[in-house]
Structures are given as C-alpha cells and as structure tokens.
Amino acid sequence: MAGLLLEAAHITKTFAGVHALRGVSFDLAAGEVHALVGENGAGKSTFIKIVTGAESADSGTLTVAGRAIHRMDPPTARALGVAAIYQNPALFPGLTVAENIALPLDGGRAFGRVDWRARRRNASQILKQVGAAIDPDREVGRLSMPERQLVEIAKAIGANARILIMDEPTASLTEREIGGLLEVVRRLRAAGAGVIYISHKLEEIFAVADRVTVLRDGESIATRPRGQIERGELVRLMIGRELTTMYPKRVVPLGDVALELRGVSNRTRGVRQISLTVRRGEIVGVAGLVGSGRTELAETLFGLTPPDEGDILVNGAAAAIASPAHAIRLGIGYVPEDRQRHGVIPAMSIAANTTLSNLAAVSSRGLIDRAAERRASTKYVEELRIRTPSVLDAVEGLSGGNQQKVALARWLSIQPAVLILDEPTQGIDIAAKAEIHEIMERLAEAGVAILMISSELPELLAMADRIAVMRRGAIAGIVSRSDATPDRVMALALGHAA
C-alpha cells in the first residue's frame, strides 16, 4: 500500500513464558494518528519497544516506508525517523532546553565543535513549531511536567521524526495541558507525520485518533476508523466483556474529623497556608494544575518534608509528623504519584510488595506466614486484574499499569485512618479504574477519611464529597459536591473569578 509509514505484521514476543504479543499486525499511514488501546499488560509498550528496536521480536516482519527491516535496533530506528516519547520524559535535567533538543542532532562527532548559536536558533525554531513558549536557555530540571513533555516532542521533531510514538504522554498532565498536547499532535499530523498514540483516557482517543487498534492479551482484536466505533463497544473490545462495574457514588454518613490542617505551610516546597478538614467516611478531592502544589501538600502531610508552620491534627490530636514511619504509626497511608519510582520495590515479588507496609497482618509471632501472604496478595491480583503468571514473580517484570496496581494494593489492603491517594488511577486501564473506585467507596463506608489528588476532573466530580482546588501552593477554593462543575473547578484552578 502506498503512503504507509509503518507496517508490522504478525509480531510475536515472549518474555520467559509470558506471551506479551501473539501475532500483532498494525500499520500507520502518513498524516495519521493511530491509537493503540488495551488493558494493562495487553502488550502496548512491548509493541512500541519492538518498533523502536529496544526489544527484538521473536517473529514477524517490520516494514518502514516500504523497506523491510530485518534487524531493528535503536540507531536504525532513529535513522529511519522513528522517535518515541514515554510517560516520564527521558531528558537531562542539568542541561538546558536547547542542549536537550540538540543532543540527538550532534550524534557521532565526539570532538566536533559545538555551534552554540545554531543550536539555540534551531531549538527555538522547533519549539515554535510545536507551539511551546519555552526559553531555550532554561534548565530542563526547572521545567514543569507538561513543559518537559513539549521539550521531548521538540527533541523528536528535531531528529526529523516521521513516526512519532507517544506511550501514555498525558498520564501526569491535567486537562488544560492535555488540550495543548493534543493540539501539537494535530499539527504534526497536518505536517504529514504518523503518530502512534497510546492512552487509557478514551476521551483523548476520540478527540485525536483517526483509527484505533485494540490489543487484548497480546493479540490485535480489531482496527476501526474512529467514526465506526463508539465508546461502549471499544471498552467491550478491550476487556472482552461488558463493563458492568460502574458504581454510583454511595451516600456515606460522615463521622468525626479524622484529619485537620490549620494554616499548614511548607515554604521550601511552596505550600502556603492550607486549612482543610477530612471527616471519617468522606472523600475530599484535590484539584489543580500541574505544579499547583498538590503532591507537595501530600508529601508534607506524610512527613517527607515536615511543615514549617501551622498544625496538623489527626483524630483531633495535634501531630508533629516527622517521617513517613511516624505518619504510618498515626494511621496515615499514602499512595505516591510516581509509583514506579516511589511505590514499588522492583526486585521483590508481588506478594512481598503488597504486604510490605503491614507485615504484621500476615505474620504470626513475628514470623512471616508465606501462605497467608500469598492468599492476601492473590485477592488483590484478582480484584485489580493484575496480569501476572504468579504472585511470586518480581514486580519489575510487570507492565507499567500493573506495577501501579501493586502499589495501590499495598495501601488499599490495610485500611488506614486517613488515606492520601495521589493520582490513584493514572496509567490504569478502564476496568481496573472502576474497581479502584469501588474499593475507595468501600473504604469510605468503613470510615476511612480519603484525600484524593487527581488531574482527571470527571473522576473528582464523580468520587469526591468536596473538592479543594489548589493554585500556586494555596487553596483557591473548596466546592461541595452539589456545587461542583467542571467550569467552576477550572476557573478556581486558573485563578479566574468564578
């Protein structure tokens, strides 16, 4: 077929007996956005790794721009104009934006002289192309997450990418920033590039994709033009059944105040004068743009960086929380945002990871009862549909989303008095997301006070009793469930008078 940038046929890949891909076929035309969707562990990232040469396929063929590629490796992929952007940008934080963009351009000349002016000129030109207003001389370490994503894209375009692959690029972005990113994707498409777009957020898929391919258990189940598939059917194709588990918000009688903040500040982390209460059985949402101080607030509450002003009261008693261990003793649980870096112990088994914070529950007289541990973790593996051959396998072999689920299982299993969830469903597939919401409701019913940070407005609106909106490290306003509308929350987050 003419105009095809990429054609992959019957790709298979096995990892130590796990069939990650079984005969996947996929093609991409110039000027097309082709979305790849599927549950956690369906094989999306593995497919991408094969296209970029990071892993080699066991069998199958790859054709790039009409040329059959027998051995794909990263340099070949780059020479062919294949560039990938991952969920966590792989940039050098100590270098400037221009240096980061230029890195792949200077390739090969270790002793060549660097033309700084050309570099800067190039960088700002490319940045303009993606519509980013970022100073090329800024250090990447000081950029916000969405800015870094844009620099990644600029880097890819700078390398003259014809095939741009985006693996969950929006997982840590909020709605407004996602809008900007999708705009860039459309612009690239208009310029004739092909984009492979992976996301668990179906709204994005319907907003930007021309075609959608569904992977399930390593097989390509269907490929459809966007116009010929609707949401319900897409979900059905992804999970292989009807998604019946859409739980309505339950009415839970609220108990005593479990967590109270009085003017809590943490100047070094940019958290200013936070006053907030969470009652037993209540789910309080925290909204705000990326960089508005939500994660910093959570880390302050969890004792990672203790506050320098104000009081934190847990169950009515003032608590000077000095360390995570202290916070946990007080009954506070915390599921961090970056779960691959902060949430899981990669070399340890799924079973050991899920019980790590509460070994007492599976121990008798100080001895770990491994059978009990296996039972406890198997329950969550089933409920959250963690895709693994065995709970005794190391977490590092799991797909990104499945690692997230393991980190969540650790805290969902122990019913703390106060549970802080930072982006609990980011990177998680749609079926497991419903399951996590259900577990949150169950915890609330059992009297757990939940503070839920999320960049997904629909999730906040559906789950929270109240939403605290943060802006520049302070609370811009708190809206109750009945008053919460997307416009109201966004206006507060952006600082427009509502």
Add this chain to the structure above:
Amino acid sequence: MRREWSVAIAIGALAAALALVAPSYFSAENLRDIFLVNMPVLVAAIGTTLVILTGEIDISVGSAFAVCSVAAGVAAKAGMPTALAGLTACAVGAAAGAVNGALVAYAGIPSIVVTLAAMVALRDGLRWTTQGAWIADLPPRFQWLGVAQSTFPVVAGLASGLLVVAFAWAMRNLAAGRAVYATGSNAQAARLASIDTAFVKLAVFTAGGALTGLAALLNSVRFNQIPSNTGIGLEMKVIAAVVVGGAAITGGRGTFTGTVLGVMLLGAIGPALTFFGVSAQWERALQGAIILAAVTVDAARAGLSRTALVGA
C-alpha cells in the same frame, strides 16, 4: 537462583578436575586447612552481604579485623575468659561499624568515602597504638577456644554454619529481612512503605562490624601471636566472594547461599593451583578472572534480553 547454580557447577567442575588430577587435594588435612583459612572470610562475608544488600559497601573490614584481633588478644592477656575476649572483639567491631553506619545513614556521606576513611584511620590508629608490636604470649586457654586442636574445626564449622543458616532464615522469615532487601532495591519506596531505611543501614553496618569481630576471634585463636598488621586485603576477598555469589553491588539482590558458594569457589581455587602444579602466583589473577566473568555474565544478561533475569 541462576547464579548460585553456575557457581555450584563451577565448584563441581573444579572438584571433578581435582579428583582426576590430584585426588590428594581431598585429604582430610588439606580440606581442614582450606576451611580454617577461609572461615574468617565466610563470617565477615555474612556481614558484607547484609551491607551490600542495602546498596552500600564497607571497605574497612580488613582494618576492623586487625583492630578486633588485637582487642581480643589484649583482653585475653588481661585475664578475661575467652568468651569475654570474644565479646570484646565483637563489641569493638560493632562500635566501628556503628560509627560507619551512622555517618552513612544520618550524615548522608557515601559509604565508600566513610569506610575508606575508617579503613585508613583504624589501620593507622592501630599501628600507632601498638607501635607495630605483635601480641604474643597469649594464654593457653585462648588457643583453639580452649578446646582440643582437633575439635576446633568442628566447633568453628558448626558455629559458622549455624550463623549462615540463621541469617538466611531470618532474611526470609522476618520483617527485618524484607526491610534489608527493600532498602537496597528502592530506598525511597521503602521509606514510603514505613521502613526506617536509615536505621536499617545503621543496623547492617553494626551487625557487619560485630561479625568482623567474630571472624577476628575465630582467626586469632589459631595462632600464638597476633600480628598487628593482620587482615590486609580481607575486605577485597570478602566483597569478591559476595559479588561472585550473585549479590548486586547496587543492592536489593543476593542470597547467603550465593555468598557461601562464592567463598567456597574463591577459597578453593588458590590451593587447587598448587595441586595442578601451577604457580600460586596465578591465584590472584584467576580470582580476578572469576569476578570479571561473574559481572560480565550479569551485564550481558541484562543487556541482551531481560528475560533471563526473571528466570524461566
């Protein structure tokens, strides 16, 4: 588990070759000598395994070994019963380990720097205090721990065997074992999961120091003098054994079975050379080659396919 198997197979191959070429290697006398020489390495390696599992390193083991040996000798000469002299050695080692551990865990200084300083300070401090003199005229009840010379290997073998089994068991069955692995694999995540990673590091350095003290005692009782320059290079032997045994130098991965096998392989190879009629000069080179082979295999496995790491 793969690494343990490869090392075990290497030991098996070495044994088979020796059985064919030099069966006298397996005389009770030779085996006993090899065991006695390597027993201090094994005991110290237990501590170093713990330290490496948390992602740290201790290169002051050799110097601490010398200080502990002298401390045990001085205590014994002062009339202390052997048990008390042994405790003194362990306490001195634990104290040195605790200082290292505290600097690493609470002052945040990299362990290579801290223990390099300790290595030099302990060695020079000892030289200055003893003026290079050896501890001689050790009381007879100190020799061979007060048991018959022929019973000593049995006692020492039981003691070090029990120690290994106890540590291996604890690592698998106690929360403390999980804490050690978690700290080494991902310290930040471990902290968020309620593990006091700083305390874990302090604890492994302290335990490592105490074990060095025990190793020093078990070594000292074999001679009637204690040289004040003993233990030079011991830290490298110990670290090599742990690495060959499969522990990742970056932490979080490794087993005591691996360490025991590593000590066995590196300890058996030197004497074997003599039996093969090769100059003992090659011992160091061969040990170096084994270490290189071990880490190269690791790197190749991680690079070529990640499959191998997960295991079939």
